[in-house]
Amino acid sequence: MPRPYECVKVLLHLFMNSQNQQHNTIPTERLKQSRFGNLGDSIFYSSTLIFATSVLVATLLIGFQLIKTSWPAIQHFGWRFLFTSTWDPVHQIYGAWPYIWGTLASSLLALILAVPVAIGTAIFLVELSPKWLRGVLSFMVELLAAVPSVVYGLWGIFVLIPVLQKIQGGIALSKLSVLPIFAGAPTGYSMMAGALVLSIMILPIITAVTRDVIANVPATQREAAFGLGSTHWEAVKGPILRSARSGIMGAVILGLARALGETMAITMVIGNGKDASLSLLAPANTLASILANQFAEASGLQLPSLMYIALVLFGVAIIVNAIARLLLWNMSRGMKHA
């Protein structure tokens, strides 16, 4: 049983290495010569360099501006801001924990719901689907990405929430309601609604990128796997997913980034509660959504506190991306050593 599998791995590594070498040797020499030798090239080089650094500069400026505008709140609340749960504009007491919790929980739940579906869809599209269906399905998935987020929000209010009210009503009457994740009144506007809407919103990007990554797995690997007698399932779970996994991880990160920053749709369905609750049935809130809700009419210390919220969101995005990169790096290292 493990034999053909091992062979495919060896083949895969041979291929990867040869590809890497090709990549490393030839073009760099030529680039170094031409970088300073030719006016057109040097203009090309410096202009692309400027474009690339402008991204970095913009990010740094955003961070700087956020720290500057949130400084009164940082001085006043310090680190406590991150771990306290009161948000009271009347008495000017602010804490971000329910929003941090809501953002992380809703995004992770959305990923848990969306990733298996997205990967399954992508595998079907590339490996198994008949040609005529492939076009239609791909188009549908891309169409999902083009729907504005306010439309998802309205769909959430008018379609999803009435359905959830019935389901949650059933849960509340059953024995499940003793579990902390099913505590509370079944109003529909809840963490569950937020996570479901988010999962549909991040589905297209994860599916589309995963599909392209899988489609780009060299045909030779597929052929090798089939040649060694793998079934379709074995070929997919072995060489294909294996060489695509760092790309799939990238797709998941893109989806996660979208989920963390999503504002309009989630604020319409999550209930904008004030507590960090374990319950899927309870209203929750997110960093992006409190920003959107309170920014326009904020006064006093509320404005710096909202900027502090923005800074926290910025930080959460950076940390989540860093963790994802670390996983990715670990994964690709693991693959080389295997």
Next chain:
Amino acid sequence: MKIDCNLIFKWGVALVGIATLAGCAAPQNSLTAAGATFPYPVYSQWFDAYHTKTSTTINYQPMGSGAGVQQIKSRTMDFGASDTPVDDAQLKTMPKKLLQIPTVAGAVVIAYNLPGLKTPLKLDGPALADIYLGKITKWNDAKISALNPGVVLPKIGIVVGHRSDGSGTSYIFTSYLSDVSPEWDKKVGTGKSVSWPVGIGGKGNSGVAGVIKQSPGALGYIELAYAAQNKFQYAALLNAAGNFVLPSVEATTAAAAGSTEKLKKDIRASIVNAAGEQSYPIASFTYLLVYEDTGNVTKANEIKVFLRWAITDGQKMAKPLNYAPLPESVVRLDEKLIKRIH
């Protein structure tokens, strides 16, 4: 590629020329304003009608009350608009003495979703405060039943809806709750956004309306103008004189008239829970903000003429849009304020 500098120069000159011409072509008699979104429907009709009458253009940007106050503070606009009065702390930060002129009044409606109920629900301030404090959680609570003798109320829970965004509507509603319930005043207080003890937050009037429409047993507060357009069931509230009053344009004007004495002392005085047999208890003005000393006589005159028109002829346009016109007594107070503009 060879770039034709001459051509760029020519185009640049042309563009600057066009911009200058456009600037000159704009009529001298134009005013700019920004602020509250709540009165925007009636304001935009005013500005239209006023333009037809006098050819003075008023550009109004409905950016929200907070922005209206900011814009007048930084003097980027001729006047600002706010649903909540500017308090003393903020007034101190203004570069000059600011006048706050009530233009129309509005009411906040308690809407609910009880499909079986035929007669309007009756509520009073303390019961409403207890619902929003989370102390009354079921519709058949003794306090609600006592207010509605002979009405069979369902045993279902109350789904409480409130605004999630900062808004003048929340300010009016919470100032009413603070007025009728010491406990609310102490625990929660009055503000454009507060720390709601219970409930689901909806963004904007439409968000709260969505919560109410989607959830049987829901109760929430929305603007009268919005509720009237969207056919909600709404509650009659017990007023200071001891009558149950349904929200209406007339009952809102009555609340403003009933507050005249308070308003004489301070034009910013709250008109919630006002005196008067027919006064609806959750009412408030929306204000235009203008400096007493505008620093420009022509502009001052333009503003004065417009404001005088708005508080007299303009008032007729309010009712069809479900805004409450000012009572005679408040128009007179406004006239005194407008005289001071120079």
